[in-house]
Amino acid sequence: xxxPQEPDRDDIExxxxxxxxxxxxxxxxRGFSDGNRFDLVTLVTASADSEQRWGQLDPExxxxxxxxxxxxxxxxxxxxxxxxxxxxVKVLLVDLAEQGYILTRAPIPPAQLxxxxxxxxxxxxxxxxxG
Amino acid sequence: xxxxxxxxxxxxxxxxxxxxxKILVVGHFAVGKTTFIGTLSEIPPLRTEETMTQxxxxxxxxxxxxxxxxxxxxxxxxxxxxxxxxxLYLFGTPGQQRFVQVWEDMTRGALGALILVDxxxxxxxxxxxxxxxxxxxxxxxxxxxxxxxxxxxxxxxREALDLLPETPVVTCDARDEKSxxxxxxxxxxxxxxxxxxx
Numbered sequence: 001x002x003x004p005q006e007p008d009r010d011d012i013e014x015x016x017x018x019x020x021x022x023x024x025x026x027x028x029x030r031g032f033s034d035g036n037r038f039d040l041v042t043l044v045t046a047s048a049d050s051e052q053r054w055g056q057l058d059p060e061x062x063x064x065x066x067x068x069x070x071x072x073x074x075x076x077x078x079x080x081x082x083x084x085x086x087x088x089v090k091v092l093l094v095d096l097a098e099q100g101y102i103l104t105r106a107p108i109p110p111a112q113l114x115x116x117x118x119x120x121x122x123x124x125x126x127x128x129x130x131g
Numbered sequence: 132x133x134x135x136x137x138x139x140x141x142x143x144x145x146x147x148x149x150x151x152x153k154i155l156v157v158g159h160f161a162v163g164k165t166t167f168i169g170t171l172s173e174i175p176p177l178r179t180e181e182t183m184t185q186x187x188x189x190x191x192x193x194x195x196x197x198x199x200x201x202x203x204x205x206x207x208x209x210x211x212x213x214x215x216x217x218x219l220y221l222f223g224t225p226g227q228q229r230f231v232q233v234w235e236d237m238t239r240g241a242l243g244a245l246i247l248v249d250x251x252x253x254x255x256x257x258x259x260x261x262x263x264x265x266x267x268x269x270x271x272x273x274x275x276x277x278x279x280x281x282x283x284x285x286x287x288x289r290e291a292l293d294l295l296p297e298t299p300v301v302t303c304d305a306r307d308e309k310s311x312x313x314x315x316x317x318x319x320x321x322x323x324x325x326x327x328x329x
Binding site: 039040041042043070071072073074076077079080081084085086087105115116118119120121122123124125126127128129130131 | 138140142143144145146148149150151152153154171174177178179180181206208210211212213214217218219220222232236237239240242308309312313315316319320322323326327
């Protein structure tokens with residue numbers, strides 16, 4: 001689904017971020033490519049001591065840590081729940097990981113994902129669930 | 132919806148989940164991707180939007196960023212916890228060639244793709260099929276039957292879509308849990324057969 005935008009508007013990103021701050025400002029002007037180590041389905045949770053240091057964070061980062069506090073969520077789910085674009089969330093996660101606020105499950109290499117065992121587990125799971 | 136394997140709070144994943152797998156549910160505009168994902172997902176489907184600067188906007192560089200055209204591409208996705216350690220995410224997005232970043236993100240590590248097609252609008256599926264093939268993603272075709280859709284023979288569909296003989300073609304009703312799950316099962320069985328061959 002695409003929404004054609006007026007070409008001469010400079011504030012469109014503001015509307016899309018769901019906040020009255022441009023995403024570029026939220027991530028302190030950093031490049032989007034910084035977030036490439038996070039995949040859409042990288043699983044993220046808040047670290048054990050994140051709550052004690054929570055107050056030092058920007059509101060958007062606090063939102064991420066707060067959401068991740070109850071268990072693991074994928075990067076895509078964090079973006080969906082917070083109403084932020086994926087690219088922004090990835091950059092926030094890089095900062096939060098560097099500062100020790102969040103932990104990730106080790107990513108599964110693509111080769112292993114195509115593993116016959118994973119496919120069998122998906123198949124078994126679907127059949128157990130939907131008959 | 133079934134929460135036996137899900138987390139206690141219905142939002143987060145169960146504690147033991149280690150592996151996140153990804154299957155794409157793609158197709159042209161309004162083919163039923165979001166309905167399909169919503170039918171199978173254990174959580175209310177979520178949507179994320181990515182802001183894209185359109186290719187070709189460089190011509191306005193002299194005027195600076197104000198001249199660039201931005202647009203959003205929406206991605207709908209759902210989640211299925213399939214075992215103690217495995218969660219499957221279903222990602223749906225339309226097939227527009229220009230959203231390269233979104234397609235790179237979506238296809239990285241994906242097990243495969245289910246391409247939903249509307250038998251009345253087969254031509255509209257060509258663009259998305261091209262993209263899935265370009266990114267080297269194995270796929271199955273799921274013909275989403277809407278009310279009143281005339282049935283078309285599988286042979287006609289295969290010819291119209293120029294499918295390889297081994298590409299699975301299944302029919303489904305995206306509103307129906309069982310038939311949607313069967314379409315996914317057909318895709319996964321096909322992926323298994325391909326993995327064995329390699």
